[in-house]
Amino acid sequence: MAAFLGGSAAATGRFFFPNVIYEPSQKFNAGPVKSYDVGVSTRWLNEQRVWIIRTDKGIYAMWARCTHLGCTPSWFDDQGRFRCPCHGSNFNQGGDVIAGPAPRPLWRAKVELAATGDLIVDKAILEDLPGKRDNPPFFISLNA
Amino acid sequence: MPETATPPQQNGGGFKLPDFDTLKKEVIDSQIWRSMFRGGVWKDTPRDRAAHIIGNVWLHLHPVKVRPRALHWTYTWGLGGISFMLFLILTVTGVLLMFYYRPTVDLAYRDMKDLEFAVTLGVLMRNMHRWAAQAMVVFVILHMVRVFLTGAYKKPREFNWGIGVILLTLTLFLSFTGYLLPWDQLAIWAVTVGTNMAGATPFLGNEGPFGALMGMRINNDVRFTLLGGTMVGENTLIRFYVLHCVAVPLITGILLIVHFWRVRKDSFSAAPIDPAEEKVDVWPNLVGREYIAAAGCLLAIMIWSILMNAPLEIVANPNVTPNPSKAPWYFVGLQELLVYFDPWIAGVVMPNLIIVGLMAIPYIDTNPKGIGFYSLKERPFANAMFLLGVAMWFILIYIGYYCRGPNFAWFNPWESWLNQKPAMPPTWNIFGPLEGAVPFTFKMAADIVGGRLGGLEPGVVPNLMPGWLGAIVLGGMGGFLMIGPKLIQKDIPGKTANLAFIGAMAVVAVLGKIFAGLPVMQGLWLVFFAWTGFYFGFLLPQRHIRQLEWPRYLFTMFLVLNTVAVPLKMGARLAFNVKYVLTFPTISLNI
Ligand code: HEM
Ligand code: FES
Numbered sequence: 001m002a003a004f005l006g007g008s009a010a011a012t013g014r015f016f017f018p019n020v021i022y023e024p025s026q027k028f029n030a031g032p033v034k035s036y037d038v039g040v041s042t043r044w045l046n047e048q049r050v051w052i053i054r055t056d057k058g059i060y061a062m063w064a065r066c067t068h069l070g071c072t073p074s075w076f077d078d079q080g081r082f083r084c085p086c087h088g089s090n091f092n093q094g095g096d097v098i099a100g101p102a103p104r105p106l107w108r109a110k111v112e113l114a115a116t117g118d119l120i121v122d123k124a125i126l127e128d129l130p131g132k133r134d135n136p137p138f139f140i141s142l143n144a
Numbered sequence: 145m146p147e148t149a150t151p152p153q154q155n156g157g158g159f160k161l162p163d164f165d166t167l168k169k170e171v172i173d174s175q176i177w178r179s180m181f182r183g184g185v186w187k188d189t190p191r192d193r194a195a196h197i198i199g200n201v202w203l204h205l206h207p208v209k210v211r212p213r214a215l216h217w218t219y220t221w222g223l224g225g226i227s228f229m230l231f232l233i234l235t236v237t238g239v240l241l242m243f244y245y246r247p248t249v250d251l252a253y254r255d256m257k258d259l260e261f262a263v264t265l266g267v268l269m270r271n272m273h274r275w276a277a278q279a280m281v282v283f284v285i286l287h288m289v290r291v292f293l294t295g296a297y298k299k300p301r302e303f304n305w306g307i308g309v310i311l312l313t314l315t316l317f318l319s320f321t322g323y324l325l326p327w328d329q330l331a332i333w334a335v336t337v338g339t340n341m342a343g344a345t346p347f348l349g350n351e352g353p354f355g356a357l358m359g360m361r362i363n364n365d366v367r368f369t370l371l372g373g374t375m376v377g378e379n380t381l382i383r384f385y386v387l388h389c390v391a392v393p394l395i396t397g398i399l400l401i402v403h404f405w406r407v408r409k410d411s412f413s414a415a416p417i418d419p420a421e422e423k424v425d426v427w428p429n430l431v432g433r434e435y436i437a438a439a440g441c442l443l444a445i446m447i448w449s450i451l452m453n454a455p456l457e458i459v460a461n462p463n464v465t466p467n468p469s470k471a472p473w474y475f476v477g478l479q480e481l482l483v484y485f486d487p488w489i490a491g492v493v494m495p496n497l498i499i500v501g502l503m504a505i506p507y508i509d510t511n512p513k514g515i516g517f518y519s520l521k522e523r524p525f526a527n528a529m530f531l532l533g534v535a536m537w538f539i540l541i542y543i544g545y546y547c548r549g550p551n552f553a554w555f556n557p558w559e560s561w562l563n564q565k566p567a568m569p570p571t572w573n574i575f576g577p578l579e580g581a582v583p584f585t586f587k588m589a590a591d592i593v594g595g596r597l598g599g600l601e602p603g604v605v606p607n608l609m610p611g612w613l614g615a616i617v618l619g620g621m622g623g624f625l626m627i628g629p630k631l632i633q634k635d636i637p638g639k640t641a642n643l644a645f646i647g648a649m650a651v652v653a654v655l656g657k658i659f660a661g662l663p664v665m666q667g668l669w670l671v672f673f674a675w676t677g678f679y680f681g682f683l684l685p686q687r688h689i690r691q692l693e694w695p696r697y698l699f700t701m702f703l704v705l706n707t708v709a710v711p712l713k714m715g716a717r718l719a720f721n722v723k724y725v726l727t728f729p730t731i732s733l734n735i
Contacts, residue, residue: 017369021372022378023374045464046461049462064463068487069336069487069491072465074467084551085551086479087552088483090568098571099721100568101486103486
């Protein structure tokens with residue numbers, strides 16, 4: 001009896017986990033690397049939810065999803081900060097938390113340089129640890 | 145000729161219009177009517193009145209007679225009845241909206257626009273549904289407050305109070321699931337934030353403490369089941385639609401029936417005016433009042449819906465969040481709480497503690513006094529703690545709603561959102577790991593406390609003292625606060641203790657000013673928040689509940705301390721930029 005009820009409950013629970021989901025691809029072509037100037041680019045924010053950030057050392061892609069509860073922060077050039085509209089987390093350009101409730105740095109996405117010189121971003125592979133995130137495949141060194 | 149004197153006959157004189165009373169009698173005596181409504185000719189005798197209640201499937205949840213006190217508007221304020229009327233309005237308007245609304249990502253928003261601009265009376269139905277939903281949240285909360293203040297949850301009504309707490313939760317859950325359906329920017333972002341909290345559940349969420357340990361990933365945790373995917377999308381919409389339109393209303397309806405049945409079976413709480421008073425007939429005394437309240441309620445919702453349109457933002461964009469992004473007002477308190485506490489605390493532990501705590505109230509409040517009338521004096525502790533909780537909830541809502549502007553930065557209500565606010569000062573932790581953090585010096589402590597934190601490496605959050613020390617200090621303090629009030633046998637004199645405590649905190653603030661340059665305003669905040677904690681967390685329990693036996697006492701103290709911890713942490717953040725009091729980042733334990 002208990003086994004039957006438990007089994008039914010578990011089976012019903014399993015029913016709520018879809019086996020196939022139809023969600024957009026996480027990989028996209030962000031255009032020629034050359035087209036990015038030093039600074040934070042919001043070119044892909046609306047379509048891909050990613051900032052492309054060019055520093056004098058290289059380029060990386062940051063997933064525009066607040067690590068608190070998943071809102072999209074806005075970039076403020078004058079303050080050099082990302083600020084989140086939902087609970088007020090502040091991040092610096094590298095993605096580290098300065099203030100507010102976010103528990104960890106923003107995620108960086110995997111980046112590759114295609115043969116054409118285009119930047120390929122894959123949001124399925126993420127990293128946020130200092131050290132790891134500043135090396136390939138999450139960072140591409142370029143000369144300024 | 146005498147004929148000319150007769151008055152002219154209507155309709156050529158053959159047929160006479162029957163007067164209303166005859167007509168009514170004919171209809172009521174017809175076989176059709178008699179088969180539908182039980183009972184004989186209405187003579188308005190007590191027996192007739194009783195039969196009207198007993199013989200009607202809808203009304204028979206009422207007793208036949210009630211105490212006159214229960215009829216006073218100022219006892220119930222009709223709050224439960226109005227909540228139910230709003231539930232009925234929501235059911236009817238909701239079903240009507242379902243005739244036009246299609247729950248898919250491509251169509252949902254367009255259907256909302258059609259309802260607003262292309263469907264005759266569509267906008268009225270939408271407005272009524274929206275405003276009645278908001279009103280229902282208000283009235284259910286008010287009803288709960290009324291039940292609490294009249295002590296109506298005490299024996300034998302403990303169980304019905306519990307049902308009520310579940311009904312409150314379901315009311316909020318209905319609002320939450322319904323909020324996604326318009327598929328506009330407000331909808332998708334409120335639900336994104338709301339469901340991400342589920343992802344922070346300990347053990348069961350991929351971002352929660354011990355989640356990774358349990359093998360939780362973004363595509364197999366509780367959030368995934370709620371969303372039917374890894375992001376708020378097509379699957380989420382249909383899930384919320386089914387929950388909102390079928391599952392939750394059904395469960396709510398069933399519980400409402402149980403609720404009403406228990407109200408009657410437990411006999412209504414209103415204390416008699418004089419013990420020997422006679423009961424009066426429910427029909428028409430009570431039912432008549434119910435009809436008046438229901439009609440007034442419907443009228444108010446209609447007028448409101450004609451005057452004001454329900455908001456609809458631009459269509460949902462899963463990549464860009466509106467700035468600022470705010471939850472519907474009844475959840476803004478929770479949103480504000482999330483500013484101060486980690487998601488698994490504010491979004492999972494606290495709501496569950498509130499629900500469990502509310503349900504536990506009738507079982508831990510053993511004070512037999514004050515049932516069936518409003519009495520602040522006979523139940524000082526229960527009333528003070530409950531009203532503190534309700535007040536805190538609405539203060540949080542007030543802050544979130546009126547004091548938060550773009551980037552969720554603090555703006556006073558009179559300040560324009562167009563003025564850029566200076567960037568927020570960096571935050572720091574009191575206890576935490578010292579490796580990699582800024583080493584502790586007296587000067588740094590003074591700078592941090594005095595709000596002069598600057599020149600640090602970006603992204604480095606300084607921890608003032610080591611985590612192990614924090615665990616000992618907080619554990620010791622918690623332990624003392626839990627049992628201290630019961631161990632002190634004599635009543636602490638209230639006034640003296642208050643003054644002494646405020647004086648001591650004032651001395652601390654002055655010392656802080658002299659040695660660390662603590663600004664005056666922060667000194668005042670320190671005194672205020674510390675006193676709040678002292679008064680509600682120590683003095684009141686010491687004076688009022690130390691006589692409880694241990695299990696009840698400990699559980700009550702646990703709830704009390706959790707409640708007062710909230711304003712303390714808020715004060716620490718708002719006045720002193722403290723991010724965490726104690727943090728162990730490796731196991732995501734941040735308090
Ligand atoms: C969907 C929401 C609810 C509806 C429609 C509802 C409806 C009602 C109605 C019509 C009554 C009769 C007396 C009155 O109007 O005050 C009542 C009584 C009562 N309700 Fe509710 N209620 C709801 C939620 C709650 C909640 C949230 C609580 C408490 C947590 C609660 C606890 C009680 C108790 C204990 C009584 C008995 C009061 C007495 O005997 O004086 N109810 N409810
Ligand atoms: S989601 Fe960004 S601060 Fe909460």
